[in-house]
Amino acid sequence: MAWAMRFGRVKTAANELLRTWNSPKGLALLRERIARAKPPGARANWQVGNFSQPTRYLETTCQVNIKLAGSVTDPVDEYYAAIGRGVLKLAVSGTASQRGTGYRIEVAEYGLYLRDTYDFNDDPKDWFSQFLGNWGWEGLDTSPLPRFDIGLSAQYDDVPMDRYYQVQNNDFAAYRRQYGKGGDFVIFSDLMRFRPSQPLILDV
Numbered sequence: 001m002a003w004a005m006r007f008g009r010v011k012t013a014a015n016e017l018l019r020t021w022n023s024p025k026g027l028a029l030l031r032e033r034i035a036r037a038k039p040p041g042a043r044a045n046w047q048v049g050n051f052s053q054p055t056r057y058l059e060t061t062c063q064v065n066i067k068l069a070g071s072v073t074d075p076v077d078e079y080y081a082a083i084g085r086g087v088l089k090l091a092v093s094g095t096a097s098q099r100g101t102g103y104r105i106e107v108a109e110y111g112l113y114l115r116d117t118y119d120f121n122d123d124p125k126d127w128f129s130q131f132l133g134n135w136g137w138e139g140l141d142t143s144p145l146p147r148f149d150i151g152l153s154a155q156y157d158d159v160p161m162d163r164y165y166q167v168q169n170n171d172f173a174a175y176r177r178q179y180g181k182g183g184d185f186v187i188f189s190d191l192m193r194f195r196p197s198q199p200l201i202l203d204v
Contacts, residue, residue, distance in 0.1 A: 001112060001113060001114065001189050001190055001191070001192035002192070004069075004079065004083070004086075004114055004189065005192065007077070007079040009069060009070060009071075009074060009079075010069045010070070010079065010086075010088065010114075013067045013068070013069040013088050014067075014069075014088060014112055014192075016067060017065060017066075017067040017088055017090050017112070018090070018110060018112075018194065020065075021064060021065040021090045021110070022065075022202065023065065025065070026064050026065040027064075027202070027204050028204075029063075029064045029065070030064045030092065030105070030202070030204055031102070031103060031204040033048060033049075033061060033062050033063075033064060033092075034048050034096045034103045034105055034204065035103070036061070037049075037061065037062075037096065038096070038098075042098075043097065043098045044097040044098065045095055045096075045097060046095070046096055046097075047093075047094075047095060047096075048061075048062055048092065048093065048094055048095070048096050048105060049061060049062030049091055049092055049093030049094065049109075049111075050062075050093070051091070051093050051109060051111050051191060051193060054188070055091075055111075055113040055115075055188040055189065055190065055191050056188045058089075058091040058111065058113070058191070059089075059115075061091075062091040062092055062093060062111075063089050063090065063091045064090060064091065064092055065089070065090045066087050066088065066089050066090070067087075067088045067090075068085060068086075068087060068088070069083075069085075069086050069087070069088040069114065070083055070084055070085045070086050071085060072084065072085065072130060072131075075142075076131070076133055076134075076140075076142050077140075077142065078140060080133065081132055081133035081135075081140050083114065083116050084116075084130065084132075085116075086114045086115070086116040087114065087115045087116065088112060088113075088114055089112070089113055089114070089115055090110055090111070090112055091110070091111040091112075091113070091191075092105075092107050092109070092110055092111075093107070093108050093109045093110075093111065094106050094107040094108045094109070095108070099203055102203060102204055103203070103204055104201060104202070104203050104204075105201070105202050105204065106199060106200070106201050107196060107199075107200040107201075107202065108195070108196075109193050109194065109195055109196075110193070110194045110195075110196070111191045111192065111193050111194070112191070112192045112194070113188060113189045113190065113191050113192070114187075114188070114189040115186065115187070115188055115189075116186070116187050117184065117185075117186050117187075118184060118185050118186070118187065119184040120169045120172040120173055120184070121169065121173075121184075122169050122170065129168040129169045129170035129171075130168060130169040131166070131167075131168055132167045132168060132169065132171075133167055134147050134164040134165065134166055134167070135164060135165055135167050136161075136162075136163055136164040136165065137159070137161050141164045147164055147165060147166040148163050148164070148165050148166070149165065149166065150165040150167075150171070152174060152175055152178050152179075
């Protein structure tokens with residue numbers, strides 16, 4: 001997350017999510033998370049959200065709202081090439097109690113993390129394949145120089161050190177078709193933690 005927050009569009013999305021996470025839908029999901037975390041027979045002081053867990057576990061225990069971070073129309077930089085359109089997620093950690101038929105929670109911390117799917121599938125409505133950057137031996141290059149297409153059968157020794165190659169989603173798809181290798185997967189970032197400037201108590 002520290003790397004992602006270096007990019008203005010991610011930082012803007014994070015600030016917006018921190019400001020607006022407690023929307024009606026966010027609070028409704030928070031209520032579900034509190035109810036699920038409640039130990040049998042408990043009336044007060046049970047923990048919601050354990051930020052010592054990996055972020056993939058927070059998905060179903062304390063994540064309460066999301067915001068998209070990135071677009072296919074963004075400038076081509078390291079975030080664009082690695083993530084593109086990622087989903088920024090906010091989780092909460094705090095102490096809950098029963099209040100009538102609802103709950104009260106004192107929020108101790110927020111946590112932000114990124115979730116992204118690496119599926120290399122293009123939207124059928126798009127007439128182009130998603131661009132993933134121009135890559136060479138020195139990494140990503142964004143200067144407006146001529147690019148080359150790299151053949152699927154190319155080996156390391158066949159790739160000149162001074163060339164950059166345009167990479168798109170359909171390059172990965174073609175490789176999978178030809179060699180039967182490669183697959184889709186999901187990534188989770190680490191957790192960036194924030195404490196409220198003052199105690200936040202919510203009834204949901």
